[in-house]
């Protein structure tokens with residue numbers, strides 16, 4: 001971590017406040033991405049770098065982040081460790097959390113998505129009004145189809161990895177929702193509607209909703225990872241879904 005980077009970001013924010021500009025209007029945001037080595041995180045990092053933001057990619061093994069860009073830096077960190085998170089997120093503009101993992105007991109409480117949200121809320125409590133905004137990537141089974149949440153499917157049984165993943169995501173939403181004075185969003189892609197094989201085409205188009213899976217006129221809920229990443233970085237820049245969970249889907 002380069003402390004000078006944070007001093008620069010802080011000065012920029014101060015100058016923007018003095019002249020009445022948001023930091024986006026004046027230039028780049030400094031964004032921390034947890035999960036930068038993952039499928040979704042890598043595409044979010046690329047989208048943010050393309051837009052000229054300064055990106056700090058976090059990994060438990062930062063040597064795996066072979067991203068060559070002047071506005072990218074890699075740091076070692078664990079999203080479940082308060083001490084580590086405080087060192088990394090203090091002074092930045094926004095934190096994106098797009099992580100995956102479950103514990104040995106396959107419980108939602110052990111899911112890294114759930115612990116990440118708890119850790120962020122704790123970190124924000126320490127940082128107070130200087131806490132950055134957080135945007136966490138959600139899981140499609142927490143969305144509704146025809147009024148029923150995906151995780152209510154009887155096939156998702158307690159004690160299974162699927163259950164831990166689904167309810168880990170749900171616990172993250174509840175954790176942010178219950179926190180005071182936090183600026184957060186959980187952006188949720190459609191269940192099974194985002195091919196993990198490749199980023200796909202970037203059209204720049206997507207739609208934001210609430211609790212329900214979104215469909216286009218042809219009845220498809222699919223969205224490419226590249227367009228999902230556009231939604232995430234738009235959220236960093238514009239806070240379109242402040243303090244709520246939003247489904248991300250294809251345009252109508």
Ligand SMILES: NC(=O)c1ccc[n+]([C@@H]2O[C@H](COP(=O)([O-])OP(=O)(O)OC[C@H]3O[C@@H](n4cnc5c(N)ncnc54)[C@H](OP(=O)(O)O)[C@@H]3O)[C@@H](O)[C@H]2O)c1
Nearest residue numbers: 035037038039040059060078079098099100101137194196
């Ligand atoms: N892929 C999809 O199609 C899809 C669809 C809908 C929703 N999602 C959601 O999007 C999120 C990311 O999915 P993905 O497919 O991109 O996952 P992935 O490719 O399996 O990557 C998982 C990421 O989590 C990070 N991670 C895990 N534990 C961590 C910890 N303790 N500290 C820091 N980082 C940690 C890993 O980083 P290191 O190993 O480098 O530390 C890795 O970058 C998940 O929550 C998933 O449910 C994905």
